[in-house]
Amino acid sequence: MQSRALRHLFFAERAARKIPGLGRDTAARNVEKVGVLGVGTMGSGIAMSFANAGFPVRLVETSQEALDRGTGLIARAYASTVKRGLLREEDAQARISAMTGSTDMSDLSDCDLVVEAVFEDMDLKLSVARKLGGICKPGAIIATNTSTLDVDRIAQVTGRASDVLGTHFFSPAHIMRLLEVVRGKDTAPDVLETVMGLARKIGKTAVVSGVCYGFIGNRMAEVYMRESEAMQLEGATPSQIDGVVENPAHLGLAMGPSRMLDMAGVDVGARTVIEWIKGGEGPKDPAYRILCRTMFERGLHGQKTGGGYYRYEGRQAVHSDETEALSRELAQAYGIVRRDSISYEEIFERLLFPMINEAALILEEGIAYRPDDIDVVWTSGYGFPAWRGGPVFMADEIGLDRIVTRMDHYAEALGNAHGYWTVSPLLRRLAEAGKRLSDWQNKS
Structure with a gap:
């Protein structure tokens, strides 16, 4: 798989330079x-x-x-x-x-x-x-x-x-x-x-x-962060979630979502979400990324303030009792049932599968020209391992039928009042036909 993934990216990066509507006669400005x-x-x-x-x-x-x-x-x-x-x-x-x-x-x-x-x-x-x-x-x-x-x-x-x-x-x-x-x-x-x-x-x-909230990369990262924070309110710890993301047996990224946002600045991420909601285009869910937004209000901005999802002893990230207490407090305030344990498999699926679903929506809407472009974005800008080929390539390796089945499962198990688990029509269509997301082409 690793060899195929790397070959896939080699050609994907070259294909990304080819833009529909731009011919050889399009002269660049000086x-x-x-x-x-x-x-x-x-x-x-x-x-x-x-x-x-x-x-x-x-x-x-x-x-x-x-x-x-x-x-x-x-x-x-x-x-x-x-x-x-x-x-x-x-x-x-x-x-x-x-x-x-x-x-x-x-x-x-x-x-x-x-x-x-x-x-x-x-x-x-x-x-x-x-x-x-x-x-x-x-x-x-x-x-x-x-x-x-x-x-x-x-x-x-x-x-x-x-x-x-x-x-x-x-x-x-x-x-x-x-x-x-x-x-x-x-x-x-x-x-x-x-x-x-x-x-x-x-x-x-x-x-x-194309133009949409978050473009290609951050639009997909948004659903990834959404599920990371939702699972923390349900009882998972930042280190458990990051451990799944950083483990090569699962995803193999250099940094999990909580460590990444602590390093970038919780305040930076929170302001983006707040601006999105304030503009009227963001989710109408009162609990949407409420952990990040509340941490911002309380001055827990990550490494630079010594505390965020983790507490910091110098540069070392350690468990934060304050953030765990905040997760419990917010779960109670928003009627979220906490559990004693959330499995590695659930963490993996809830982080990755909504991202793949969002990738399919991005393709359906014409935001990305081709599936390969999405893989280039994630391997070049977000630390997704090149040897995994990118999220679209990985989706095809997992099997679209499994992804759709599990999305439907979480819609039933967790509820779907805000459409978080609604399967993209394109993804469902391809899964039912036994086709690959990587092979999809925009015919419009």
Whole structure:
């Protein structure tokens, strides 16, 4: 299986470059200078990605203090790379010298591509997008770096939606391979062609996604986190769940959901969910990811605060009595029955099978062009083991009939008031026909 999985990914990454509607006659726009608006953790990494590829980069922040913080992040990242012997000092200095800073947004007016990397808040993104629409020169591309937000809505307020798309870089942006390129309904073909070409120049594995909450990767990750937290309210511990995910006999990811969110910041994940629900598009379930949202309110933000799903002794994650008590408290408040034990098999199925079901929905809706693209996203950006081929490849190895049967089982056993266990029509159809999800092709 491992050999087949790796061959599958080899061809899948090459297929991801082929975009329907983009022919050989689609000429790319000329990009010589790049602007980055917002030089925090994400923006600094994005700026380094372009500087590393030889592009001059204009950095813009709201204040000199914020700009100094951002350039400090960049300097420290390069210093670390030099110290590890991965880059010569003179090369690091040349890349730093290719970046110029400003606190005036109008200094982006001569850039051919501007990547907006401000905080993941829709009101802020809309405000910035309106300004960029007037500041950027004709023909310049405006890219919004977002992990979940509606790119079409952001594009519309610029007054030049055909010049806009989404770029979902992964943190740290100068290291992580994956780039989800989000094609809006009005994105011009040459804009998409240009950014896909730039992705290759800056060493990224690019996959095109349509517009929806979370795009391809985070939309699937959302149901994974949902079930992880639901099982914690039902009585499983973070270490039990992470143990199944990290065990090569089950999934074999480098990090389970609770460790991952503690490292990334519980506050970051919670704000995304809160924004989604506040916008009216998120689940109407009052208990939806209530553990994460309550931890955020109580200041349990993960490693950086010393406590999240785990308690931290330095960098070591240990069991948190506080979080276990919170899980009990929330279970009682929301009428969730706790159990003495949840089996490894149930943990595995409840984490993976809803993700596969979501992948089928993503394909049905045309968010992803092909099943292989989903596997590239998860192996390049989320630590899914390449030797497993990705979640779609793994689904075919398990058997779609088993997945559908178990989804139906959990719908009955746990209840399905909010549609969490409703099987995708595509997945059920393929299972009944004895076909593979990997072989499905969008005929529209």
